[in-house]
Amino acid sequence: MKITHHITDDLLYLYAAGDLKFGWSLAIATHLSLCPSCRATLKTYEQVLAENLAQEHVSEMSVNADDVLAIAGSQMEPCEIAPPVQAEKNFVFPKPLRDLCGDLGDIKWSTMGGGIKQKILHEEDGIVARLLYISPGASASAHGHNGIELTQVVSGGFFDGDQAFERGDIQIVAHDSPHQPIAMNGEACVCLAVTDAPLKFRNFLPRLFQRAFRI
Ligand SMILES: [Zn+2]
Numbered sequence: 001m002k003i004t005h006h007i008t009d010d011l012l013y014l015y016a017a018g019d020l021k022f023g024w025s026l027a028i029a030t031h032l033s034l035c036p037s038c039r040a041t042l043k044t045y046e047q048v049l050a051e052n053l054a055q056e057h058v059s060e061m062s063v064n065a066d067d068v069l070a071i072a073g074s075q076m077e078p079c080e081i082a083p084p085v086q087a088e089k090n091f092v093f094p095k096p097l098r099d100l101c102g103d104l105g106d107i108k109w110s111t112m113g114g115g116i117k118q119k120i121l122h123e124e125d126g127i128v129a130r131l132l133y134i135s136p137g138a139s140a141s142a143h144g145h146n147g148i149e150l151t152q153v154v155s156g157g158f159f160d161g162d163q164a165f166e167r168g169d170i171q172i173v174a175h176d177s178p179h180q181p182i183a184m185n186g187e188a189c190v191c192l193a194v195t196d197a198p199l200k201f202r203n204f205l206p207r208l209f210q211r212a213f214r215i
Contacts, residue, residue, distance in 0.1 A: 005169035016045035023127040023194040027150040033094035034168040134183035142180040147197030156189035
């Protein structure tokens, strides 16, 4: 299995700098725990930041983002998921998620209908981090975005248009044109989804329940 959808360079840089709110950091930390390629890029950013901090006149300096991206760009190849370390073998959720909510079997889901369940994990300043459980073959309601949505797959997978997202992949959507994720058949898809604004639904029914589900 390969991870083919990675964290963008700008998000990874902000994460390295510690400039992201908890929800975004949770999604990125979860991806990093599954993705050796992004971990390698993060290390590059951390080294650049540390070198800058170590120099005199730190306050007058700024990191040259183009140089950082050039260094990192060569390392953003699709990668094999690293073999889990021994302690990870019996878990579905990577450690950043488990530290917050336990493992998959510990989650007390709220049913949303249509084969979809959710568990809100964290809310801060309008940024909501939630787990989504989508039954095999079920589809989320078509929706656009007022803000950004990060969706990190932790189990199973989904299709969105002509793209496939499986365990380890992260989807980053920041447009208001509607899209509709559909879980792959055979296994439920479990994702960590982080949003910073209510979704835009075209259909009436999801709009009706939008406030109740805080989506
Ligand atoms: Zn990655």
